[in-house]
Amino acid sequence: xxxxxxxxxxxxxxxxxxxxxxxxxxxxxxxxxxxxxxxxxxxxxxxxxxxxxxxxxxxxxxxxxxxxxxxxxxxxxxxx
Numbered sequence: 001x002x003x004x005x006x007x008x009x010x011x012x013x014x015x016x017x018x019x020x021x022x023x024x025x026x027x028x029x030x031x032x033x034x035x036x037x038x039x040x041x042x043x044x045x046x047x048x049x050x051x052x053x054x055x056x057x058x059x060x061x062x063x064x065x066x067x068x069x070x071x072x073x074x075x076x077x078x079x080x
Contacts, residue, residue: 001052006032009050013037 001009006024010032013022017037025034035050057064065072 001032001035001050006035006050006052009035 010022010024013035017039021038023036024032026032031052033052033055037048037050039046039048053061053064059067062072
């Protein structure tokens with residue numbers, strides 16, 4: 001999420017929720033660390049937080065799944 005993906009997430013959230021309902025935290029290299037979105041559905045208010053997992057846990061998503069014993073991707077990335 002640090003760069004490329006974060007741009008799409010922030011843009012999409014701002015278009016749907018309005019810029020006042022989306023906040024983000026970036027590092028000195030302007031890479032996303034965290035994105036917060038405040039959503040209201042009816043009378044229910046929610047805060048959704050997206051975090052760059054590599055900054056929280058210095059391990060790949062596949063490694064996190066292994067360490068926590070949960071099912072992750074069904075197969076490894078195949079560039080072909």
